[in-house]
């Protein structure tokens with residue numbers, strides 16, 4: 605037995621305005637505390653069906669295969685790559701930040717060959733470079749890119765990139781972890797083939813689940829694989845027996861029951877608000893934040909046309925100690941903002957306006973806390 609006296613953990617009430625998790629709506633926290641029932645209980649299965657149709661709304665898709673993977677966004681990413689990439693497959697990967705780099709890692713681990721299209725951090729993926737890579741690699745079968753790069757705050761044109769992929773007979777794998785519910789995302793209209801997301805960004809749910817959606821083109825590729833999917837847990841063929849086996853669900857793994865109540869609640873909240881209104885709210889709060897930051901003389905690092913409203917990368921002013929400033933915000937204001945990643949560590953702050961966190965009260969609180977500390 606470990607020595608010492610142990611008591612329950614009671615975290616403080618922070619205001620979360622970093623790159624995720626975002627503030628969790630209290631309605632979701634309440635939903636999480638409802639009684640746990642069996643994961644094959646008919647009432648639970650009914651809830652799962654509703655959850656899938658709410659997810660289809662969030663993704664703007666009719667895809668039958670739309671479900672939450674029982675693990676964080678990174679697992680949704682692994683699921684897309686593990687199922688779609690076979691050894692020897694050539695995959696064009698766009699890297700304009702941290703998460704594109706992870707896509708490349710996935711391709712390599714699946715035995716694929718990654719062809720990299722690089723763009724500067726803080727910029728959108730350049731479609732003309734992607735087209736050149738597609739032209740130069742006629743044997744490529746997949747294009748992978750991040751819609752909303754949380755590491756830099758850049759938004760790429762998913763519709764244009766997906767169209768390019770299809771023009772060159774490729775499928776596309778799209779990371780929408782930060783874009784879902786925060787900016788327009790239209791899976792069917794834009795014909796995105798395999799898409800993964802997360803719950804702790806603009807859905808303001810707890811972390812640990814990854815909504816994914818696959819269209820028929822992507823499923824056809826999974827079904828005609830010559831090799832077995834290397835991951836047992838993420839093999840869609842097995843997972844679908846659980847999520848899709850109408851009326852006769854086969855046990856695959858024990859679903860995270862209470863977290864799924866939380867996601868269901870988060871999607872009900874999104875449905876109540878309306879997807880377009882949610883996009884609009886993120887945009888409006890971004891504009892208020894931007895105006896306030898500029899008034900203080902602070903500068904956003906991403907060019908205006910490529911900016912992500914829900915993730916604002918700010919250039920740290922000369923003479924400010926990044927780590928000390930952020931820990932002071934946490935200590936004095938219970939306010940969390942994000943640090944820069946990789947090459948932008950120490951150079952940028954990342955202020956998230958995601959989901960429930962994207963409200964006027966938070967924006968004004970954040971602005972006045974930053975102003976007070978900068979003046980000190």
Ligand SMILES: *Cc1c(COP(=O)(O)O)cnc(C)c1O
Nearest residue numbers: 676677678703752754781782802
């Ligand atoms: C947060 C994030 C992920 C990873 O999600 P986890 O839930 O942390 O595994 C992947 N891609 C992007 C763009 C993200 O912002």
